[in-house]
Structure formats: C-alpha cells, structure tokens
Amino acid sequence: MFAAHENVKNSILEAIIDSAYEWIVVVDKEGIIQYMNRTYAEFLGENIHSVTGRHVCDVIENTRMHKVVESGVPEIADLQYIRGNYMIANRIPVKVDDEVIGAVGTVIFRDTGQWKKMNSHIKSLLHELEFYKKDWHEKNGAKYSLQDLEGRSEKMVHLKGQVKKAASSDLPVLISGESGTGKELIAHSIHQLSERSGKPFIKVNCGAIPETLFESELFGYEEGAFTGAKKGGKAGKFGLADGGTIFLDEIGDLPSHMQIKLLRVLQEKEIETIGSTVSRKVDVRIIAATNRPLQQMIVQRQFREDLYYRINVIPLNVPPLRDRKEDIPGLVAKLLDKITSRSGKRIIGVENDVMNWFLSHQWPGNIRELENVLEAASHFSPGEIILADFVPGISHERVTAVSGEKSLKEILQETEEKVLRDTLRDCSFDKKKAASLLGIGKTVLYEKIKKYNIQEV
Numbered sequence: 001m002f003a004a005h006e007n008v009k010n011s012i013l014e015a016i017i018d019s020a021y022e023w024i025v026v027v028d029k030e031g032i033i034q035y036m037n038r039t040y041a042e043f044l045g046e047n048i049h050s051v052t053g054r055h056v057c058d059v060i061e062n063t064r065m066h067k068v069v070e071s072g073v074p075e076i077a078d079l080q081y082i083r084g085n086y087m088i089a090n091r092i093p094v095k096v097d098d099e100v101i102g103a104v105g106t107v108i109f110r111d112t113g114q115w116k117k118m119n120s121h122i123k124s125l126l127h128e129l130e131f132y133k134k135d136w137h138e139k140n141g142a143k144y145s146l147q148d149l150e151g152r153s154e155k156m157v158h159l160k161g162q163v164k165k166a167a168s169s170d171l172p173v174l175i176s177g178e179s180g181t182g183k184e185l186i187a188h189s190i191h192q193l194s195e196r197s198g199k200p201f202i203k204v205n206c207g208a209i210p211e212t213l214f215e216s217e218l219f220g221y222e223e224g225a226f227t228g229a230k231k232g233g234k235a236g237k238f239g240l241a242d243g244g245t246i247f248l249d250e251i252g253d254l255p256s257h258m259q260i261k262l263l264r265v266l267q268e269k270e271i272e273t274i275g276s277t278v279s280r281k282v283d284v285r286i287i288a289a290t291n292r293p294l295q296q297m298i299v300q301r302q303f304r305e306d307l308y309y310r311i312n313v314i315p316l317n318v319p320p321l322r323d324r325k326e327d328i329p330g331l332v333a334k335l336l337d338k339i340t341s342r343s344g345k346r347i348i349g350v351e352n353d354v355m356n357w358f359l360s361h362q363w364p365g366n367i368r369e370l371e372n373v374l375e376a377a378s379h380f381s382p383g384e385i386i387l388a389d390f391v392p393g394i395s396h397e398r399v400t401a402v403s404g405e406k407s408l409k410e411i412l413q414e415t416e417e418k419v420l421r422d423t424l425r426d427c428s429f430d431k432k433k434a435a436s437l438l439g440i441g442k443t444v445l446y447e448k449i450k451k452y453n454i455q456e457v
C-alpha cells in the first residue's frame, strides 16, 4: 500500500514529527539547521521554511547543539533558558562510522498549562537557590577583591603582585601593618583569588573574643558540654571554615594558652570540639594579620616563637599611608565613590586646599582615617565638592598650629593691630569714623595707633 511509496512514507514521518510531543531540531556537523518541526519553529516565532540552512545559534538562544557536534558527547535533560522559559533539552550526536555528522536536539514540553506550572516552579526554586547562595556568600564569603585595593604607588603595585602569588599557593600568610592600612581587604583578596574562593572565608577577631569563650568560638562544643551549652552544640570557626580560609585578625592579641591550641591545629590539622573525645580533620588555610610587633613580643615572651614561624610562611607588609602619599588622590576618588553609593549624596571631589592638606597630613589611622574624614566631610559639605571648612581635621590642625607657636596674648594683639589697620585704611584714615565703626572712643583709638605705630599711608 502507501508504505511502498517513498514520498508518502516521508510525509507520514514528517506529519508525526511535526505534531510530536517534543520540539525537534536537527543540525549538520557545522551546526546548520537541516530540520526543525513546526511546533518548535512556531514557539520561536520563526517561519518553518526560513529556519533551514541557518546556523542554530542564530535561531535558538543559549543552544549548545553546535557544541555537541564538536564534542560528540550527548547532553541529556539539560536546563535551557529560551524566550523567558526554562526548557529541558536533550542533545544527541548523530554518528556514522564513528564520525559525528550532526546532532538531534529535542526539547520536552507538555501542554502549555502544565508547562507553565512546571516553569514557574523551576523559576521559584532557582530564585530560592540564588537567595540562599547570596545569603551564604554574605555571611561566609569574602567581601572584597583585589579590584577594591586602590594604590598605584610602586609599593602597592609590588604588594598586589605578592598578593597574587600568595593566592596561588596554599601556605599560611601573615599580613603586618599599622591599623587601617587594608590588611583585612588583602586577606579577602587572597581568598577570592585562591582555589578556595567557592568555600567559606571565616574571620576571627582574636582581640574581640573574651578569653573564656575563645575555645568554644574557635573549636565549637558538643551538646551538653557545659551548663548553658546550646542544644545540638555549636560549630566553631575552624569547623565552619573547613575547605576554605580562616582569617585570624589581630593575632597578636591571642591569649598564650590559645596560642598553644592554635599551634596544635596548625600542626595536626585537626580540631577537638569541647565535650568531645575524638578529633576531627579540618582542611583550612590560615591567613593572620597583626598591627603589633610580633618579633618584639617573642622577645618579651608574649608571643610563641614556634607559632610565629608556623604562621609567618608568606609575610606581607602593608606600608602606612604616609609612606605612599602618591596613592592619596586615587584613594580619595575610590573612597568617595564608596561613600556616595552608600549615602546617595553626590560628591565629585575635594577642593585643592583639601587635597594639599591630605598630602601633608601624617594619617596615623591610615586609610580608615581618610575614609572617616571623607565620610564626615561629605556629610557636612553643602555642594558637590568638599571644601576645607567642612574637613574637621583641617580647622583643628590650623588652630593647633597657631596656638602651638604663639601665646594667646600675642594672637590677640596681632588680631587687634590688623583690625585697626584695615579699618583705618577703609575709612581713609578718618579717625572719628574709624572709632565709631570700631565702637571705641577717639582717645582709645589714638592710644592704639601709637601703640602699634600705625602710620597714615
């Protein structure tokens, strides 16, 4: 019957495929579409006759058909985003004598209603996943990266190079530098650039945890380990950081009995939670920071020498801001960007007087001090440019400079003489007028003219 006729056979096949439950596309080994069924073309908003002969990438968004032809590896049940919807795609290479000559792609869908239900379900699951990913990163991830580290001075360029090198290894890093120089920012950057970036970055402020809580904070405790212990126990920072990085800030403040415990973790690479008798292996990279002179502390027996050598495998020194003043203009721009994006107030720069003061100031609090000064000044400055009058440090330093050099009596006399000279000059030496403007009697004015030896010019 009609099975004998090739044309009829093809037409039947085509009719079946065209109305198939699935959307179908066939490409050759160059990724050129050889066939697409009607329902797929309609969904894509394409004319069935115009899709054949075009590259698959020009017709289907996010397609991987051309990749499958290249790799020869089938991709089954892959989630693909097309025209605002998530589809489930299968891509199967077609081989003849082991040579890939093309690929068949199918996209699964049911009736529109069912599809929409499934699609919105997937969308909400993906949103939920995004939310948890973001939340996890905010709590456990590194907040800063190397791009946040402003500084084009030779010292900073060198330091950034060292940071990159440190990131590519898994060795302990000790970051030294004065307070506010950017040690924490550097620790974040190392983690971000390292193989561990997808894993937690856990910060421990060694100076802020009360001594009695230190062990439970660092190593955690088991349920019922002590009175007041939380139900289910508590994970310690080391446990939380497993697979990632632990940042031990202000390590110089670590109490000596904790220094021994920390040394043990570094040596054995295992922790023992309070109340537990068994140790647990942890894989944690150590980055420590200090603004205290650890070597001096070793001499004074305040810091263990063995611990120092364990953590100081890659030493990084962050120079104070006063030693790299050429970084100040760039830092001002970067910090103003940060401040204005937080506050929403538009500030585009600082006036020359302010920049000159910034360049002459010694910045004992380093970049943190600069950031605080800019934050306060941008809050009080009425315009888009920060003026000297609104930079608290400037006026304070001016007064200190004046009062440091002269006595109050001298300052008052100088001011009085200046006011007298200016007023007399403005009144063209009309003494009666000047006395009345100054609110003093003529006799007093004469006395003062004599005292200061003011001559008519």
Ligand SMILES: Nc1ncnc2c1ncn2[C@@H]1O[C@H](COP(=O)(O)OP(=O)(O)OP(=O)(O)O)[C@@H](O)[C@H]1O
Pocket (backbone or CB within 6 Å): 148, 149, 150, 151, 177, 178, 179, 180, 181, 182, 183, 184, 185, 186, 249, 289, 290, 291, 331, 334, 367, 368, 371
């Ligand atoms: N090079 C830099 N570029 C941009 N911002 C910086 C830079 N260095 C530091 N900062 C900013 O200055 C502030 C202080 O930096 P950070 O907390 O990293 O300093 P720190 O050395 O760890 O200080 P502390 O010793 O007091 O803990 C932060 O807001 C940080 O973002």
